[in-house]
Amino acid sequence: MIALLLFDMPFEQDIRELFMAFYPGRTYIYKADPQAGIIFTGRRIDNPDGGIYDVELIFGSHTEPEAYDEEHFSVNIYNSRTEVKNELKRQLYRILSKHTGIELPWGTLTGIRPVKIAVNMMESGFSTQEVLDEIKTTYLTGKEKACLCVDTALNEIRILKDIDYNNGWSLYIGIPFCPSTCLYCSFTSYPISRWALKKNEYIAALCRELEYTAKRMKDMKLHSIYIGGGTPTSLEACDLETLLSALKSFFNIDDVLEFSVEAGRPDSITYEKLLVLKKYGVDRISVNPQSMNLKTLNTIGRNHDVDMVKEAFALARKAGFLNINMDVILGLPGEDAEDVQNTFYELKRLAPESITVHCLALKRAARLNTEKYRYKSTAYEAVESMLDISRQYCRDMGLMPYYLYRQKNTAGNFENVGYSKAGCECIYNIMIMEEKQTIIGCGAGSTSKIVIPDENRIERAENVKDPALYIERIKEKYMDL
Ligand code: SF4
Incomplete structure (x- = not known):
């Protein structure tokens, strides 16, 4: 069971989907529960230095001290919504990857239409190499899937051009x-x-x-x-x-x-x-x-x-x-x-x-x-x-x-x-x-x-x-x- 506790913080679906990619088949709850094996707590904090989302992750439970682990990170919310979301997912990805030992071939991309990202960029004038680099760095996508995404986008644009x-x-x-x-x-x-x-x-x-x-x-x-x-x-x-x-x-x-x-x-x-x-x-x-x-x-x-x-x-x-x-x-x-x-x-x-x-x-x-x-x-x-x-x-x-x-x-x-x-x-x-x-x-x-x-x-x-x-x-x- 995984508990997602979000206080004044959006992106619930993105966070849950990333967890699902690392831990398929788990149940999700939205309240504190001692049975939860992982607790994700995210809250918006406004302080004199700027607004941030403060994230805490607890793995295991106090009753199993050998499995217990805590992680903490924060994301500046004064960037665009998309940048905040991508940064949040990247930080979460790195922690979940470390805990599970799994590298997801698609990185933080959990959506069903990854090719859309490549097509939109190409139609906005970005070169193939720039699209490839962006997919790898922004979404931590592996080289093989990034190439597949770009190849598919190139073919799609060719097929639909008229x-x-x-x-x-x-x-x-x-x-x-x-x-x-x-x-x-x-x-x-x-x-x-x-x-x-x-x-x-x-x-x-x-x-x-x-x-x-x-x-x-x-x-x-x-x-x-x-x-x-x-x-x-x-x-x-x-x-x-x-x-x-x-x-x-x-x-x-x-x-x-x-x-x-x-x-x-x-x-x-x-x-x-x-x-x-x-x-x-x-x-x-x-x-x-x-x-x-x-x-x-x-x-x-x-x-x-x-x-x-x-x-x-x-x-x-x-x-x-x-x-x-x-x-x-x-x-x-x-x-x-x-x-x-x-x-x-x-x-x-x-x-x-x-x-x-x-x-x-x-x-x-x-x-x-x-x-x-x-x-x-x-x-x-x-x-x-x-x-x-x-x-x-x-x-x-x-x-x-x-x-x-x-x-x-x-x-x-x-x-x-x-x-x-x-x-x-x-x-x-x-x-x-x-x-x-x-x-x-x-x-x-x-x-x-x-x-x-x-x-x-x-x-x-x-x-x-x-x-x-x-x-x-x-x-x-x-x-x-
Ligand atoms: S729709 Fe496709 S998957 Fe479903 S029963 Fe027919 S052939 Fe099989």
Whole structure:
């Protein structure tokens, strides 16, 4: 248990997130408690010499004198808020690093979009070297992650350079059904078998929402479409035909820069479905193995084996898809570096145009979390070496990092990275991370983010997650359509 006692002092979230990076899985309390193993006390003090935040850290307890330790530091608060925050985090980082013996690869950077810092600096005229130095000194980020951040930012700027953010938008369509539920799943996803009877009602509701969206957005240019979920290809070929033909009648699909479908689960992919996607102009799909090791696929509850991944990939090539992404998760239960090596060896033989590498995130609602006593978690150092393997393979395959984000509660607090061949990157993935362009989400569980550039803010709106409720809401909302 860690106690955070803040008196007239902001930055609670930053402080807690830094603690979480060093001590994953601990509970936080906000009052003095003798059970707390660490007590952080921060208070603002105004004195004749200036204002300061005075910080005291107590490790261990008076009842365990051998473990007891006290640290103390102060931060001048007459600098800018950002400088104060960065200085506070640097001092706290050094103390926690000394006490745990851990150096965090990302240093004090705990946010989910570190690339934004690099992109903003580059767009303000800073050189690559200056950005690199700033990331290393201000955030104590290790050289390797700082280089990854800068490389990703350079690619992102190149990919987005001709995109008119203010007059364009992206469309997300959510299909919340899957063949089965993966052990680690925290998305809006329901087994398709339970929805066999009502799925037509879902598609009809979705088409209504799409029609309304097309009318509302008619004056803006649709840049990219992403159909995700769930697993869109868990629908039958005839359902996909219904959805895509409606989509084509509402929007000018021929003009979009990118049309992606997350085919995702190999056990949902058929040649017939792929031909429907191709017919309606889908130009990028994902075939996601997550692992190419059978024992892992069985553990995580996927209904497919390694051969099915290869078959689905071959079918996609046969159907004419020249831009295929494959998702991999590092830190899956029971996997070690050798398993990851095998996964990438197999992917290299398939030679997809892009690979998205995720670190396993323990999300609250996922079965992996609720039943975590049954699975051995992967050590921090092991995930680091898995990331090294993934980076090396992607480099050998000519895939460059183009988008990156970090998730809370990932194994080792590492990053998720999209690697791609030049020209095959997913623009939508960057847009969702950088929040520079409006994204309208249609379907159960989808989120819309409306960028209001004049006011420098984003408005969010979420659809209900439950498909039955979604169908009801759409009926009520768009009665007149
Ligand atoms: S394929 Fe994705 S959305 Fe479907 S159950 Fe697995 S993790 Fe969840």
